[in-house]
Amino acid sequence: MTEIETKNRRILPLKWLSAVLNSLDPLANVLIKLKFTPNSITVIALLIGIAAGLLYYLEEPLWAMIALILCGMFDVLDGKVAKKTNTTTLFGAIFDSTVDRYSEFFIYLGIGLYFRGHWAVWLVFFAFLGSTMVSYTRARAEGLGIECKIGIMQRAERMVIIALASFIGVIFDVFDPAIIIALGLIALISNITALQRTFHVKKVENNNNQP
Secondary structure, three states, X not given: OOOOOOOOOXXXXXXXXXXXXXXXXXXXXXXXXXXXXXXHHHHHHHHHHXXXXXXXXXXXXXXXXXXXXXXXXXXXXXXXXXXXXXXXXXXXXXXXXXHHHHHHHHHHHHHHHHOOOOOOHHHHHXXXXXXXXXXXXXXXXXXXXXXXXXXXXXXXXXXHHHHHHHHHHHHOOXXXXXXXXXXXXXXXXXXXXXXXXXXXXXXXXXXXXXX
16 A cells, blocks of 8 residues: 555545545654564564454454554555665565455454454455455456556455544444444445456456557
8 A cells, every 4th residue: 555546546545545645754754763674573563453353352342443553654655665775675565565455354253353243244254355356356467467556446445444433433332333344344335346356357357449
């Protein structure tokens, strides 16, 4: 989540995303002064993501929301630090993407354990499936030589929706219905995004094959 594609339609306005990314520049500079490496920041993001999942499982949605926000911040900061220190590497890129998937898994795992025995656990399964397929379809398309960053439900949107649902759930004491609605949205729109990316490849292929 280090780049924003200006031509991509997303749920979150690109101006908002740009503003958030730019607001983290001072913190990135602090981390650089403290000698944090991009990969170490990636690991921190993973640990915070695991903590968020654990907090959901322990029925502490407020603290889970805070951990979720911090996880997202550090997910951005590793890329910022890498660029600012000119230490961007291929390994760092794949390490970051891989850790993002593990982090998201632990968040969904915690929510799934919270809903154990409840029908909503199925929404957790399909939300995680959609989230994984969004990443997979992009990676597969780019492996075929086609840039594929399109889609209305990407990682930033997923994390914001879960955090917002947690906040609403805590403030109005409606956590279960709020997070169920959030999971339903993620499950539906993430899988739509995966299909968007799949058919984007078909569209590009058809355009390339035109005489």
